[in-house]
Amino acid sequence: xxxxxxxxxxxxxxxxxxxxxxxxxxxxxxxxxxxxxxxxxxxxxxxxxxxxxxxxxxxxxxxxxxxxxxxxxxxxxxxxxxxxxxxxxxxxxxxxxxxxxxxxxxxxxxxxxxxxxxxxxxxxxxxxxxxxxxxxxxxxxxxxxxxxxxxxxxxxxxxxxxxxxxxxxxxxxxxxxxxxxxxxxxxxxxxxxxxxxxxxxxxxxxxxxxxxxxxxxxxxxxxxxxxxxxxxxxxxxxxxxxxxxxxxxxxxxxxxxxxxxxxxxxxxxxxxxxxxxxxxxxxxxxxxxxxxxxxxxxxxxxxxxxxxxxxxxxxxxxxxxxxxxxxxxxxxx
Amino acid sequence: xxxxxxxxxxxxxxxxxxxxxxxxxxxxxxxxxxxxxxxxxxxxxxxxxxxxxxxxxxxxxxxxxxxxxxxxxxxxxxxxxxxxxxxxxxxxxxxxxxxxxxxxxxxxxxxxxxxxxxxxxxxxxxxxxxxxxxxxxxxxxxxxxxxxxxxxxxxxxxxxxxxxxxxxxxxxxxxxxxxxxxxxxxxxxxxxxxxxxxxxxxxxxxxxxxxxxxxxxxxxxxxxxxxxxxxxxxxxxxxxxxxxxxxxxxxxxxxxxxxxxxxxxxxxxxxxxxxxxxxxxxxxxxxxxxxxxxxxxxxxxxxxxxxxxxxxxxxxxxxxxxxxxxxxxxxxx
Numbered sequence: 001x002x003x004x005x006x007x008x009x010x011x012x013x014x015x016x017x018x019x020x021x022x023x024x025x026x027x028x029x030x031x032x033x034x035x036x037x038x039x040x041x042x043x044x045x046x047x048x049x050x051x052x053x054x055x056x057x058x059x060x061x062x063x064x065x066x067x068x069x070x071x072x073x074x075x076x077x078x079x080x081x082x083x084x085x086x087x088x089x090x091x092x093x094x095x096x097x098x099x100x101x102x103x104x105x106x107x108x109x110x111x112x113x114x115x116x117x118x119x120x121x122x123x124x125x126x127x128x129x130x131x132x133x134x135x136x137x138x139x140x141x142x143x144x145x146x147x148x149x150x151x152x153x154x155x156x157x158x159x160x161x162x163x164x165x166x167x168x169x170x171x172x173x174x175x176x177x178x179x180x181x182x183x184x185x186x187x188x189x190x191x192x193x194x195x196x197x198x199x200x201x202x203x204x205x206x207x208x209x210x211x212x213x214x215x216x217x218x219x220x221x222x223x224x225x226x227x228x229x230x231x232x233x234x235x236x237x238x239x240x241x242x243x244x245x246x247x248x249x250x251x252x253x254x255x256x257x258x259x260x261x262x263x264x265x266x267x268x269x270x271x272x273x274x275x276x277x278x279x280x281x282x283x284x285x286x287x288x289x290x291x292x293x294x295x296x297x298x299x300x301x302x303x304x305x306x307x308x309x310x311x312x313x314x315x316x317x318x319x320x321x322x323x324x325x326x327x328x329x330x331x332x333x
Numbered sequence: 334x335x336x337x338x339x340x341x342x343x344x345x346x347x348x349x350x351x352x353x354x355x356x357x358x359x360x361x362x363x364x365x366x367x368x369x370x371x372x373x374x375x376x377x378x379x380x381x382x383x384x385x386x387x388x389x390x391x392x393x394x395x396x397x398x399x400x401x402x403x404x405x406x407x408x409x410x411x412x413x414x415x416x417x418x419x420x421x422x423x424x425x426x427x428x429x430x431x432x433x434x435x436x437x438x439x440x441x442x443x444x445x446x447x448x449x450x451x452x453x454x455x456x457x458x459x460x461x462x463x464x465x466x467x468x469x470x471x472x473x474x475x476x477x478x479x480x481x482x483x484x485x486x487x488x489x490x491x492x493x494x495x496x497x498x499x500x501x502x503x504x505x506x507x508x509x510x511x512x513x514x515x516x517x518x519x520x521x522x523x524x525x526x527x528x529x530x531x532x533x534x535x536x537x538x539x540x541x542x543x544x545x546x547x548x549x550x551x552x553x554x555x556x557x558x559x560x561x562x563x564x565x566x567x568x569x570x571x572x573x574x575x576x577x578x579x580x581x582x583x584x585x586x587x588x589x590x591x592x593x594x595x596x597x598x599x600x601x602x603x604x605x606x607x608x609x610x611x612x613x614x615x616x617x618x619x620x621x622x623x624x625x626x627x628x629x630x631x632x633x634x635x636x637x638x639x640x641x642x643x644x645x646x647x648x649x650x651x652x653x654x655x656x657x658x659x660x661x662x663x664x665x666x
Contacts, residue, residue: 095504098443106439106493110431110486147478150496151503160439160493163483170484171428171623290504 001312003030004237005244010035014243015079017041017066017112018086019059022201023128023181025189026232027083027239029055034240041066041075042086051190051329066108072115076123081243082116084109084165085128089201091152091291098153105157109164117172124175124249125165126242131182131228131256131296133159140226140260141299144180144252151291162252169250177248179238182256182298185318186232187325204229205322207270211277212326220284223264226295228256231313241307248307256298257311266315273319334645336363337570338577343368347576348412350374350399350445351419352392355534356461356514358522359565360416360572362388367573374399374408375419384523384662399441405448409456414576415449417442417498418461422534424485424624431486438490442497450505457508457582458498459575464515464561464589464629466492473559473593474632477513477585484624495585502583510581512571515589515631518651519565520658537562538655540603544610545659553617556597559628561589564646574640581640589631590644599648606652 014031018024019040031038032055039060040046046056064071066086076082087105088094094101116123134142135149150156165176185204207217238255242248264279271277284292303309347364351357352373364371365388372393373379379389397404399419409415420438421427427434449456467475468482483489498509518537540550571588575581597612604610617625636642 095500098447099440102439102443106435107432110435114431145480148481148496149499151500153497153500156493156496156500159496160489163481163489163492164486166482167428167484167486167489 006034008244013037014081015039016083082125094154101153109161113168129180136294141297143299175249177242178252182228211274214276226260230257231318234311253303254298258300260297339367341577346370347414348372349416415458427487434486442494446501462513474630476632508582510575511585515561544607547609559593563590564651567644586636587631591633593630
């Protein structure tokens with residue numbers, strides 16, 4: 001499927017903060033394909049040069065922290081769209097290190113927005129938020145108007161950063177769009193990355209890693225809780241449309257599959273498709289239980305109605321594709 | 334009218350952060366009257382000793398910043414109720430100094446909550462939030478379930494701090510209650526304080542100060558926007574009930590008069606009751622226009638239903654009382 005808004009992005013300068021992360025590198029690949037002039041900003045150098053050298057060739061990478069104003073100023077210069085994906089991930093770690101999460105995820109966001117408001121013309125900023133801003137609710141699917149009530153500092157800070165974006169839009173004539181992303185999975189563009197951190201970036205990718213390497217996939221409790229798993233290609237399409245379509249300005253959109261799949265079913269499907277690995281049920285660790293949201297399925301009708309975006313990848317097919325990619329990466333010497 | 338929950342507070346240790354501010358000193362007076370063991374924490378010494386010495390006699394005051402963990406630890410020790418009023422006020426200044434507002438109002442709040450979660454038994458924390466967390470809306474009155482959308486960093490940070498309180502309640506078994514206060518006015522307990530800062534603490538108190546000293550009361554634009562002015566004695570009663578009644582735990586309550594009065598009518602009433610001062614209409618300064626919310630009236634039915642609180646002071650009567658107090662203070666040598 002061709003990327004949307006390809007004409008819009010051709011020759012256009014864009015910045016991806018957090019461009020070396022999971023969502024970021026997928027966005028890099030898509031934006032390069034459609035001919036954008038791509039910049040990335042992140043604390044890591046494009047890592048694993050041998051594996052991602054091709055992905056980052058032609059990309060201008062700024063190595064720095066969102067809190068470093070000089071680097072941020074240089075990175076945003078001339079950007080017409082800023083895909084704002086940078087930040088600390090991890091609900092549990094945010095609750096144990098609240099000051100660190102505050103500093104990285106809020107002081108960093110203000111620094112970026114202060115830099116963006118100096119640009120002329122003002123850019124469109126597309127902010128990568130999370131389903132974790134919502135209050136646990138028995139009513140599914142969850143629309144954007146549902147009550148908020150995060151179970152982690154990470155979620156509180158995502159919510160505050162959403163408000164920063166709309167506030168700067170109001171005060172300084174930026175255009176801001178917020179995407180609340182459910183549980184993404186997909187290619188990570190390298191085998192050694194993003195898989196070994198207990199599913200912080202993508203629980204499915206971590207499980208695929210465990211299955212392909214014939215390890216144990218741990219499920220806390222019975223695993224009946226529903227999740228909304230969305231393929232990263234669908235998320236990438238949502239970013240591209242949100243950055244290009246002026247109808248999104250000032251709005252919050254859920255980005256998910258709109259389908260509820262139990263955690264256990266997801267794990268079983270991974271094992272089945274991989275033909276390896278095995279599932280073990282374990283008692284909930286206290287820290288994980290405190291951030292457990294219960295069932296979640298996103299209502300994605302708003303983004304369908306306003307921006308014409310719809311999820312296209314079914315879970316089983318998406319899993320097969322990612323497992324195939326992992327297998328290929330595993331065979332790289 | 335006697336203070337509510339007097340039996341609950343007798344001999345009970347309470348802490349008031351921001352205890353030397355406008356709401357804080359009114360709460361100090363009430364809690365002393367009902368026999369609580371009162372502590373205050375704020376960056377200022379109880380100022381104007383000659384004027385407020387009596388108010389702060391018998392109060393243990395901790396001079397420090399909410400960000401100073403040592404001082405905060407000492408202040409919260411043994412507190413069974415924490416009235417959490419400390420913070421930077423001011424919408425406009427928060428937009429021009431976003432990093433300062435972030436640090437004082439969010440890093441400070443996390444520091445306080447980290448200290449509170451060490452206490453055994455855990456305290457009830459009553460957080461002083463603001464109507465400024467709401468998104469401007471044509472639908473009046475505004476209930477607690479209305480959409481949020483602050484026009485200032487101050488409002489964004491109030492909203493994030495609300496979430497911190499409920500998050501710490503969830504993670505660490507605190508009890509937390511949030512009061513979203515409209516536009517309070519009332520006695521300031523000293524003539525030289527809290528009146529000269531352009532209405533940052535209370536627009537009505539500032540206007541009374543201007544009227545009593547026969548100066549100009551400036552109105553931006555036509556002054557037709559509705560506001561919900563609430564007497565500080567009613568706010569104080571809401572704090573006392575919220576700290577004592579377990580039904581409030583985990584809830585957000587609007588605290589206002591529930592009545593909409595135009596800005597112009599308020600100013601005219603002040604001039605009339607004071608028999609001095611004069612009104613002048615002025616064009617909106619850009620910075621003030623950016624934080625102007627339009628009409629606001631709070632729906633106060635939730636706090637009436639759950640906690641049995643109702644506003645008791647009518648605006649004209651309340652204004653007369655405050656003007657009388659200012660006149661008295663003016664005559665103090």
